[in-house]
Amino acid sequence: MLEIGLTHYLLLGAALFAIGLFGAIGKKHVISILLSIELMLNAVNINLLAFSKFLPLSNGAGEIFSIFVIVIAAAEVAIGLAIAIALYRSKGSLDLDKFNLLRW
Amino acid sequence: MIDYFWLIPMPVLFTMILTLLFGKKLGLKSAYLGMLGTIASFCMSLSVLPDVIAGTVKQVEFTWFLNFKFGFMLDPLTITLLLLVSFLATFILLYANGYMHGEGGLMRFFAEVQLFTFSMLGVVIADNILQAFIFWEIMGLCSYLLIGFWFHKPSAAAAAKKAFLTTRVGDVFMLIGILILYTQTGSLQYHEIFAAAANMDPFWITAATLGLFGGVIGKSAQFPLHVWLPDAMEGPTPVSALIHAATMVKAGIYLMARFMPLLVLAPISQNFMVIIGLITALGTALMALTATDFKRVLAFSTLSQLGFMVVALGTLNMAGAILHLINHAFFKALLFLGAGCVIHVTGTNNIWEMGGVWKKDKVTAITVLIATISIAGIPPLSGFWSKDEILIGAAHANPIFCGILLLASFLTAFYMFRLYYVVFAGKPRTEKHGHACGKTMLIPLVVLSFFAAFSGLFSKPIARFITGETMAHGSNTVMMISIVVALLGFLLATVIYGWQKISAAKIANTFKGICTLLINRYYIDAAYNWFCNHIVVGLAKVADFFDKHVIDGIIHIVRDVTLLVSKAAKWVDIYIVDGIIRGICSGFVFGGSEIRKTSTGQLQQYLLLIAAAVTVMIALVWGGLL
Numbered sequence: 001m002l003e004i005g006l007t008h009y010l011l012l013g014a015a016l017f018a019i020g021l022f023g024a025i026g027k028k029h030v031i032s033i034l035l036s037i038e039l040m041l042n043a044v045n046i047n048l049l050a051f052s053k054f055l056p057l058s059n060g061a062g063e064i065f066s067i068f069v070i071v072i073a074a075a076e077v078a079i080g081l082a083i084a085i086a087l088y089r090s091k092g093s094l095d096l097d098k099f100n101l102l103r104w
Numbered sequence: 105m106i107d108y109f110w111l112i113p114m115p116v117l118f119t120m121i122l123t124l125l126f127g128k129k130l131g132l133k134s135a136y137l138g139m140l141g142t143i144a145s146f147c148m149s150l151s152v153l154p155d156v157i158a159g160t161v162k163q164v165e166f167t168w169f170l171n172f173k174f175g176f177m178l179d180p181l182t183i184t185l186l187l188l189v190s191f192l193a194t195f196i197l198l199y200a201n202g203y204m205h206g207e208g209g210l211m212r213f214f215a216e217v218q219l220f221t222f223s224m225l226g227v228v229i230a231d232n233i234l235q236a237f238i239f240w241e242i243m244g245l246c247s248y249l250l251i252g253f254w255f256h257k258p259s260a261a262a263a264a265k266k267a268f269l270t271t272r273v274g275d276v277f278m279l280i281g282i283l284i285l286y287t288q289t290g291s292l293q294y295h296e297i298f299a300a301a302a303n304m305d306p307f308w309i310t311a312a313t314l315g316l317f318g319g320v321i322g323k324s325a326q327f328p329l330h331v332w333l334p335d336a337m338e339g340p341t342p343v344s345a346l347i348h349a350a351t352m353v354k355a356g357i358y359l360m361a362r363f364m365p366l367l368v369l370a371p372i373s374q375n376f377m378v379i380i381g382l383i384t385a386l387g388t389a390l391m392a393l394t395a396t397d398f399k400r401v402l403a404f405s406t407l408s409q410l411g412f413m414v415v416a417l418g419t420l421n422m423a424g425a426i427l428h429l430i431n432h433a434f435f436k437a438l439l440f441l442g443a444g445c446v447i448h449v450t451g452t453n454n455i456w457e458m459g460g461v462w463k464k465d466k467v468t469a470i471t472v473l474i475a476t477i478s479i480a481g482i483p484p485l486s487g488f489w490s491k492d493e494i495l496i497g498a499a500h501a502n503p504i505f506c507g508i509l510l511l512a513s514f515l516t517a518f519y520m521f522r523l524y525y526v527v528f529a530g531k532p533r534t535e536k537h538g539h540a541c542g543k544t545m546l547i548p549l550v551v552l553s554f555f556a557a558f559s560g561l562f563s564k565p566i567a568r569f570i571t572g573e574t575m576a577h578g579s580n581t582v583m584m585i586s587i588v589v590a591l592l593g594f595l596l597a598t599v600i601y602g603w604q605k606i607s608a609a610k611i612a613n614t615f616k617g618i619c620t621l622l623i624n625r626y627y628i629d630a631a632y633n634w635f636c637n638h639i640v641v642g643l644a645k646v647a648d649f650f651d652k653h654v655i656d657g658i659i660h661i662v663r664d665v666t667l668l669v670s671k672a673a674k675w676v677d678i679y680i681v682d683g684i685i686r687g688i689c690s691g692f693v694f695g696g697s698e699i700r701k702t703s704t705g706q707l708q709q710y711l712l713l714i715a716a717a718v719t720v721m722i723a724l725v726w727g728g729l730l
Contacts, residue, residue, distance in 0.1 A: 025708050
């Protein structure tokens with residue numbers, strides 16, 4: 001019976017991160033991009049927890065860090081959604097291709 | 105007191121400053137203020153006199169800059185002049201109090217008179233030639249200011265200018281003399297110069313003494329720079345008295361007497377001085393014969409007497425020169441002050457408009473008579489003694505000198521008595537009237553007449569005091585001849601102008617040519633005028649042309665070349681230096697604008713680039729390349 005080890009968790013995290021990255025780069029909708037960013041953050045959480053579990057002397061630092069990440073993610077989403085609403089109000093759309101406000 | 109002798113001129117300076125401050129309010133009373141100063145100087149001089157007689161020679165020196173010093177000295181010659189000048193200035197100021205009544209600009213007048221006196225004291229007390237020269241020049245300035253006191257009168261302004269410029273010609277020579285002395289002896293202190301004189305090249309001694317004598321010719325109005333003195337009559341009468349008796353012209357005689365130790369070593373200078381003195385003594389005495397202005401006659405007589413003094417100096421007869429200086433100071437001050445009174449009484453300067461003043465103003469008439477006898481050289485009044493001394497000295501050197509001087513002194517007696525008869529005797533010739541003289545004008549006359557009469561009696565002690573040696577016993581022949589000559593002059597004047605036995609007009613007609621020559625003052629003034637108007641102005645025009653066309657031309661060329669060069673520099677600056685900087689700048693601007701285009705504002709594009717870059721880095725790390 002194959003035991004689930006550190007590598008599996010890391011692979012899961014990497015896969016999840018890759019999916020999130022792909023989404024962040026490829027999706028055109030602002031909400032989708034925010035979702036993708038959440039995916040990437042959660043991939044990181046998986047990594048943290050996996051290391052916390054498998055490495056000795058971690059003393060629960062990974063868990064605490066992942067809780068921090070969740071808090072920051074919540075804050076980020078709150079701000080991100082607010083920005084999305086503001087963008088929608090000003091442009092009537094959430095298609096990223098239509099925004100080039102940060103251009104030089 | 106003797107240690108502070110150098111303060112002697114200071115009271116006069118002090119009261120001069122006070123006059124400047126309060127003169128406007130004091131008006132005529134400034135004269136008393138000025139007298140306070142001169143009396144203080146006189147008393148201070150008097151207080152050190154016993155020490156000087158006892159043989160003290162004092163000197164105080166301060167370093168001025170480098171090895172130039174300013175200092176003061178006290179010796180018999182100095183103290184004599186100090187006493188004389190402060191004494192005369194006192195009475196001239198007193199006289200001016202009366203004379204200047206009703207004039208404007210009194211503050212200016214009294215301040216200038218005091219400055220004049222102060223600078224004369226400064227010349228006398230200086231212990232080096234540079235300091236003396238500085239005061240000498242201040243004196244020149246004062247003479248300019250005072251002769252031109254009535255500057256709104258064109259003739260006074262011209263006379264002031266003439267006096268200033270003429271003496272300046274002499275001063276240039278004097279400065280040259282001073283510079284020669286400095287280069288040859290390395291010092292300007294009298295005693296150092298005299299100490300070094302023994303080792304000096306005789307040529308330079310001659311040159312230096314001639315240069316100094318040039319200054320004396322200007323200041324003491326010797327031929328050929330005598331022209332300013334007759335015109336100096338344009339100033340107020342007290343000023344004339346001051347210039348003729350106490351200051352200015354006496355400074356020249358003093359200076360030459362001071363340089364006697366040097367003059368002894370320069371026979372050529374001595375001869376030159378004698379010749380100049382003789383020309384002046386005789387030539388100006390002749391001019392006095394035809395003069396019709398009271399003060400002008402006196403001016404010519406001053407010139408003539410100064411000629412006597414210069415001859416005395418040239419014959420190394422210092423005692424004679426200084427004695428005559430003293431006596432002349434008394435009787436000439438008296439004559440001028442008397443002249444002022446006469447002009448006051450008659451209201452005119454022209455002697456032919458005067459006459460009969462004897463009856464109008466007894467005090468003036470008597471005092472002026474004393475002065476006239478004195479200057480004519482009739483014993484026992486003072487002029488005789490000093491003139492005799494000069495004549496003996498001249499006879500010692502060369503009988504011809506003595507002869508010429510005797511002729512001059514004959515003329516002196518003649519023109520002085522002519523003046524006296526015309527002015528004081530007979531009846532008034534015109535209806536002109538002046539007003540009587542006040543007490544302040546008459547007191548100086550009386551005091552001075554006392555000195556003019558008796559100062560000659562002290563010739564021997566004064567001469568011994570100044571020169572330190574007993575006067576050589578004069579020859580009786582010279583004395584007798586001089587008395588006879590003076591009496592002859594007196595007699596001739598009496599015959600012509602007193603009794604009018606011989607018509608003066610007839611004589612004038614007979615010698616018409618000579619008279620015209622004398623009236624026109626030998627055309628020397630005219631010659632100077634011509635010289636100035638044609639030669640000097642011509643030279644100035646040439647210089648002006650040179651300046652405008654040559655010097656300005658060079659400057660214009662320089663200007664054009666400079667402009668051209670600067671234009672080229674400007675081109676280089678704009679197109680090459682600026683061009684390089686602009687090129688670099690625009691390179692950066694272009695590069696920036698190109699790189700800017702990568703910042704598209706598309707966040708996903710940025711993210712993609714970041715991801716790609718991270719991937720590449722990971723790949724590189726993995727491959728062990730980084």
